[in-house]
Amino acid sequence: MGKVLYNQQFVERSKLIDIEDRGYQFGDGIYEVIGVYDGAFFLLDEHLQRLKRSAKEIQLSLPYELTELKEKLVELVSLNVLTDGVVYLQITRGEAERWHHFPHESVTPILIAYTKIEETLDEASKNGASAVLTEDIRWLRCDIKTLNLLPNVIAKQKAVENNAVEAILHRGDVITEASASNVFMVKDGKVFTHPANNYILNGITRQKVLELCDKLQITVQEEAFTIHDLLAADELFITATKLDIVPIIQVDNQPIGSEIPGETTKKIIQAFHSSLQALRIS
Ligand code: PMP
Numbered sequence: 247m248g249k250v251l252y253n254q255q256f257v258e259r260s261k262l263i264d265i266e267d268r269g270y271q272f273g274d275g276i277y278e279v280i281g282v283y284d285g286a287f288f289l290l291d292e293h294l295q296r297l298k299r300s301a302k303e304i305q306l307s308l309p310y311e312l313t314e315l316k317e318k319l320v321e322l323v324s325l326n327v328l329t330d331g332v333v334y335l336q337i338t339r340g341e342a343e344r345w346h347h348f349p350h351e352s353v354t355p356i357l358i359a360y361t362k363i364e365e366t367l368d369e370a371s372k373n374g375a376s377a378v379l380t381e382d383i384r385w386l387r388c389d390i391k392t393l394n395l396l397p398n399v400i401a402k403q404k405a406v407e408n409n410a411v412e413a414i415l416h417r418g419d420v421i422t423e424a425s426a427s428n429v430f431m432v433k434d435g436k437v438f439t440h441p442a443n444n445y446i447l448n449g450i451t452r453q454k455v456l457e458l459c460d461k462l463q464i465t466v467q468e469e470a471f472t473i474h475d476l477l478a479a480d481e482l483f484i485t486a487t488k489l490d491i492v493p494i495i496q497v498d499n500q501p502i503g504s505e506i507p508g509e510t511t512k513k514i515i516q517a518f519h520s521s522l523q524a525l526r527i528s
Contacts, residue, residue, distance in 0.1 A: 248326035251318055251335075251359040253309060256325060259360065267356060269338030272346070273394035275355075276300040277336035280319070281487045282361070284526050285329050288487075290316060292450045296391065297335070303390045305348070306339055309355050319359060328361040332488055335359040336393065364488050367411070371515065374495035374507045375411035377484070379473065380404050382415035382422050382445075389444050401425035411492060412484055417445065419472045427486035428452040431471055431479040432510045438475075441468040451485040458517040464510060481508030491515045 249256040268274035278297045281288040294312045301308050308315075319333055337357045342349030367375075384397045401413035402425040412424045422440055423429050428449040430439045437459055442448035459466045476482065480503045482494040491514060493507035507515075 251322050264341045275338030275393045280333045289450050300391045309357050326361040331363040370492045374493040376496035377412045377414050377494045378408045378410045380413045382417045398425045420470045427484040432481035437466045481511045483511045
C-alpha cells in the first residue's frame, strides 16, 4: 500500500483519520488528483496552483509552502516507486469538536497524500465510449475542488449502471461538465466547451487541451451549449487527469456523429500524447 504523506511526515497507511476530522464530517476540505506517467508528474505546478486557489476560496490556509509540498510529493512518488498512477492529495480544516462553524484558529489543517496505481483507459481512448445525461444538482461553486462529491458520486453511479464511462451533467438545458471530467463538443470543425466559471471545475486537462487546440490552430469557443447541440454534435470528448481524453460516441444510446472517434478529437489526442512523450524524455 505504500507510505502516506501526513502533514510533513511519511507514515504507514493505517487509521489516520479521527471521527471529528472536518473532512470526514462536513466534507470541509479540498483535494487534487495529479497524474503520474512513467514516474513523472504531469502538470504538477498547475495542480498545485489550483489547490492554492481552492484553499483561498474556502478560507483555508495551506499548512505549508507549495515549494515544500512539491518536494514532498516527488519524494512520496519515489518512496512508493509509483510509475503509472495518481497522487491523491487532500487538506481538511482539521480535527475539532463537531460544530458547523470554523474551528478555533489553533486547530491546524490536515494534509494527506497517497499514491494510487491507475492505468489510462487506452481502449476507450482509441475506440470511444458511451455516456449518459443527468441533471446537474451540485452547488454554485463547482469551480472549487472540494471534498463534497455526493452529487458527482450519484451521477457516476448512473453511468456505471448503464455501462457508460461518464455521466454528462446539464443544468436545465445547458451542458456544464461531467461527473468527474470536462466536456467538449466539435461542430463544423470548431471546438466548444463550457466557460470556466462557477458552474464547472476548470480541469487541468481541459486547460492543456485548450492550449493544444491553439497550437493546432483549431478554433475554440468557450461557450455554453445545450443538450440539443450536444446530441447534434459531430464529435464529443471528455477530459480528466489520467483518463486523459476519451471520445464519446454515444449519449443515452443515441449516436454522436458517425459513432466513431472523429478526426478533430484524434488530432487533439495525438498532440496530448506528444506532450506526455515529451515528459518521458525530459
Ligand atoms: N470536472 C470535475 C467535476 C472533476 O471531478 C474533474 C476531475 N478532477 C474534472 C472536471 C477534470 O479535471 P482535471 O483535468 O484537472 O483532472
